[in-house]
Amino acid sequence: MNSFLAILKDSGSAHARLMAGPVLILMVLAMMILPLPPFILDLLFTFNISLAVMILLVAMFTKKPLDFAAFPAVLLFATLLRLALNVASTRVVLMHGHKGPDAAGQVIEAFGHFLVGGNFAVGIVVFVILVIINFVVITKGAGRIAEVGARFTLDAMPGKQMAIDADLNAGLVGEDEARRRRAEVGQEAEFYGSMDGASKFVRGDAVAGLLIMVINIVGGLIIGVGQHDLAFSEAGRVYTLLTIGDGLVAQIPALVISTAAGVVVSRVATDQDVGQQMVSQLFANPNVLFITAAIMAIMGSIPGMPHIAFLLLAAAMAGGGWLMYKRQKAERDVLAEEPMKAQAAVEAAAAEASWDDVALLDPLGLEVGYRLISLVDHAQNGELLHRIRSLRKKFAQDVGFLPPVVHIRDNLELKPNDYRILLSGVEIGHGTATPGQWLAIDPGGVTMTLPGTATTDPAFGLPAVWIDVALREQAQIAGYTVVDAGTVIATHLNHLMHRYGAELLGRQEVQQLLDHIGRESPKLVEDLVPKTVTLTLLQKLLRGLLEEEVPIRDMRSIIEALSEHAPRLAALNPAGSGPDAGELLALTRVGLGRAIVQQWFPGETELRVIGLDPRLERVLTQALTTSGALEPGLAESVLSDAERAVQAQEASGDATVLVVPPVLRPSLSRFLRHHFPQLGVLSNAEIPDERILKVTAQIGGSQAT
The missing domain is CATH 3.40.30.60 (FHIPEP family, domain 1)
Structure with a gap:
């Protein structure tokens, strides 16, 4: 029953969020069309002011612009709500303004009387100043910042995508995190573009406020004098005060929301909100407060200056700077004492030696x-x-x-x-x-x-x-x-x-790897160690794969290859010597051939590789099978040809892979990879039958003659 109620509750909240937008649009349309009583207007004006304050606070406490990604849409709806209120209040002012200053509601009356002292001239000046501040300073600056931010964000998108791909390729992030970061980069560009357009709403709202004020004053004079037989001066005083009150109650929330827009687009994304950034950076250096306090004190000592105000401010800044200096000094002292404490602990431990002093090296x-x-x-x-x-x-x-x-x-x-x-x-x-x-x-x-x-x-x-x-x-x-x-x-x-x-794969890691496989396939592990190969030989084989950057993820194939070939190789060797590690490693690589080829040529059917000249192949086979080493002249010639082949492969965008006969692969791999770490050396036996080999570069020619 409780679960059912919880589902109903979640469903209800989801429906409420879904209906919030349509309900708001219906409210805006209703305010523009239907006449509203003064009490409802008071509630809506109060809601508009509270909404503006709430938007500003949310903007102040966000740590990056995308934390308030809905701001452009919120800005649009807030502007529509404010304009609808202007239409509704204009209707009430013009229809009932002749009845007195409270005809359009107590909020408009309060803004018209108490904020400007009932003086319509002062009200007009204050209203015009607010509109200029909003239109010329805040909205214009926020719009310019959003425009430049959108441009630079779009220009930086390729670089950010490359950085995400670099982190993904380096293994620093997973696929899900990379996908989230790419989406965030796209959302950031869309946000600044939306803010650039949304700022035009606020600028248009400021112009509309001026026009509405002029229209209301002219319309009020015409209606008051022509329809209600009021004197021209009385009609001008009543309708002008109501119009000024109406304009102020709309422009103050508009100024607050414009400030919020400026805060959102002008902040630098860190792990702090705007308030924390300002406090931590403005008051980070006590010397700044000391110098400011000295300047204030000097200015306060000048005859004719308000001494109390300047000297009180100077004393407050000097006190704040002193407290900050003491706190920073205490932090530095703590940092300085830590090495001394560590040295004292070392000396105390050295007083009596014990086995605890024998520290094992970390892998x-x-x-x-x-x-x-x-x-x-x-x-x-x-x-x-x-x-x-x-x-x-x-x-x-x-x-x-x-x-x-x-x-x-x-x-x-x-x-x-x-x-x-x-x-x-x-x-x-x-x-x-x-x-x-x-x-x-x-x-x-x-x-x-x-x-x-x-x-x-x-x-x-x-x-x-x-x-x-x-x-x-x-x-x-x-x-x-x-x-x-x-x-x-x-x-x-x-x-x-x-x-x-x-080198990171020790015996302990090998045993843990076997234990992990044994939990899923216990019989497979029991038949391998120690019946077929020893733990030491298994470690040597796995290390041999890792030395040539062959992953050992497919342990099932590795174990099956060892189980198949190790007994046969052990039978060929003298009693008790076990299978030859080099031959067993080569056969294991053949078993992993598909994975090795896939690693170098993902999704490719045709393999564009480096090959050996047939004459050089015969010379190398004879040299390595007889003496096991290359003569200096031959080795130098092979290295120079290999360097040219590797450069040719890299220039054409092909994988730097050399394919040689199985008998040459181990020796050439050790020899060449020492000089060319990016080169992969594969044997013909490791290439799956369905893959097509195409030799695009060749080592040899001159050295075989």
Whole structure:
């Protein structure tokens, strides 16, 4: 029963939200057509004022423009509501204005008497000033910002899409997150375009307010004198005050909503709302308050100045600056004491040595300088921690095993912005990241040079420059790939994890992988280890696949290949020596042939590859089978030809894959991939029958003669 009531409640709320728009349109039409009594007008004017205040507060508390994506539509409906109220109030003023100042309701009377003191001349001046402020200053500025924002947002869309694709390819985000970000980029462009058009409503509303005021005054004079026999002066006083009150009660909410529009389009998207940004940045430096207080004090000491006002303000600013200085000094003292406390703890622990002092090396570690601590601090919700978790998950999905946990620690011996990545305590990569700035990476073909600190992308070695946040949009338009400091470190870590994936696969990870498979296919694992192969041999085989960037996701095919060929190879070897690891690895690769080819040629039937000259193939086969090594002259010639072939493949946009006979594949792979990491070496036996080979570049010719 409770569930049924909850469903009815949810359905009712959904229907209410669905009917909100049509009901509002009907209200607007009713106000324009049907005469409304003064009490209803008072309620509607009060609702209009409260709606304007609520829109302003929502705009103030949003942290990015898309948090209030409905604002252009809200602006349209609020303008229509205000114009409909003007029509309804004009009808009441002209029909019943001769009866007295309260004929059009108490709200109009209050704005006509109390706000302008019952003086219609003052009311006209105040009304015109409000219209000028709204039309010339706020609405015009907000419209210009929205126009420029829409233009730059559209120009920056390709760069933002490239950045999203780069994060997706690097494994920093998943498909769902990438799809959400792409939708957000499109929504941002649509929002600024809508705001550019919606600002025209408010400008038109201001012009309409002036025209309505003039028409009401002229119409009131004609009706009052011609129809109700009022004196010209009396008719002018009554209808002008009512018109001014009507205009003010409409223009003040219009001014508030225009201010909200300016707030939405002029803010910079951060994790703070407008109020927090203003307070944190205006009052961030106590020296600013001290200098301002001194200037106010000097001005207050000048004869003829209001001394009390200036000196009170100077004292308040000086006091606020002193409190801020004390708070910042306390924070600096805490940061300075932390290294001393850490040193004291180290000295206390060293007083008596024990087995607790023997620290085991972490398989994978990240050390950061003190300025990068905020990126990895739990208390500060460090973004790099979330990225590293996503990296490990993406790595496990792509490669086929769960890598070790990345142990993160600060290292005061590093430079403040430096970091280094460790594998079993040995540094395998290092770099520099600047929090608060963005790294603009040149992928080639950029259209301008950016001011900033020139550097090199630590992951791929591309030229880059650290730029300020304000230049981010400009850099994306120019063709740069722009990423923040956390993304730089995460991308570098992801690149090294894939590069050293074989070394990350220890015996413990292999056993955990077998346990994971055993929960679904226990018999398959029981027959493999240790009956068919040992755990050590299995680890060696899996590492051999990972060294050539072959994923081990398809463990079922790997186990089936081992179960099929390992007993036969073991029978061919002397008793007790077990199967030959090299031959077993080659046969396992044949079993994974479809996956390996798919990795290099996704969705392609024709494989455009690099081949070997037949004469060179015979020379290499003879050299590797007899001596197991290449002569220096032959090796140098093969390398030069391989470099030309790789460059030709890259220039034509084809995969850099060399296809050789099975007997040559292991030796050539070790030899060539050392000089060309981007080159894949496959054997003819690994190519599925349905794929068509086409040799588009060739190694050899001169060296075989």
